[in-house]
Amino acid sequence: MHLRTSLLVLAVVLGGCSSPDEMDDALGEANAAGAVATQSASNAQGKSGAVVIAEETDLYSFEYAYPAQAAALAPLGAELARRQKDAKARLTSEAQTDQQGAQEGGFPYRKHSFAETWKVVADLPDFLSLTGEFSTYSGGAHGNHGMTSLVWAKKAAAAISGSDMFISPARLGSAVGDRFCTALDRQRAQKRGPEAMADGMSSFTNCPAMTELTIIPGSQGGTAFDRVGFYAGPYVAGPYAEGSYEVTLPVDAAMLAAVKPEYRSAFEVQR
Structure with a gap:
């Protein structure tokens, strides 16, 4: 043709x-x-x-x-x-x-x-x-x-990749703790309504693993990486109709400790 x-x-x-x-x-x-x-x-x-x-x-x-x-x-x-x-x-x-x-x-x-x-x-x-x-x-x-x-x-x-700057996905997940999941659920509730989240009516209620996310190092101060974005595409944190989710968290001491030693000087705790 x-x-x-x-x-x-x-x-x-x-x-x-x-x-x-x-x-x-x-x-x-x-x-x-x-x-x-x-x-x-x-x-x-x-x-x-x-x-x-x-x-x-x-x-x-x-x-x-x-x-x-x-x-x-x-x-x-x-x-x-x-x-x-x-x-x-x-x-x-x-x-x-x-x-x-x-x-x-x-x-x-x-x-x-x-x-x-x-x-x-x-x-x-x-x-x-x-x-x-x-x-x-x-x-x-x-x-x-x-x-x-x-x-x-x-x-x-x-x-x-952004995830390669951290020791491992498991280590990053431990460092982030509940901060990511709490922020994600807040966004889910805004899209679905708090009743759906409370009743477990959605099939997407679990918190995604770090391996399912795109990790995006960012900077507020402009001199070092002091915040990290966590991107969940369609079907990762919600159905296709909900689109994607992105949570940005400031770097704290625990997250800084999860960075690989060779990249640690490029990160700092957000002030």
């Missing part, structure tokens, strides 16, 4: 786009512009500023973006570009397989999609903490969405 390909935006280089709000604005402006470019997506990274890639075909819709701070660090920019290529390759393969099955089965093909936007959580002297917010659709009743964590160690030029 011949695919009509329209490259809406291959690259938008926007100097100074660094905050989540600025990145959202950049994405909106880029998609609204509908510019047609002739260079390939592999050459989408600019010399400075945010990078936005968007491609629309009869087979799939693909979007990928990362902010100026990430693009400015060449090894990190290369890592995100590699992840972009891998994501597009998976999307293409799965969409082609689904399209072939639809043709053979004689039913309509539903276009697949993938979108991921990386945003800065904290930019510290030695570390850059990012979140990757993604959404996918593969032809089912509804799509899915979630969030990943990437912490870039600037001196080592290496990517780690």
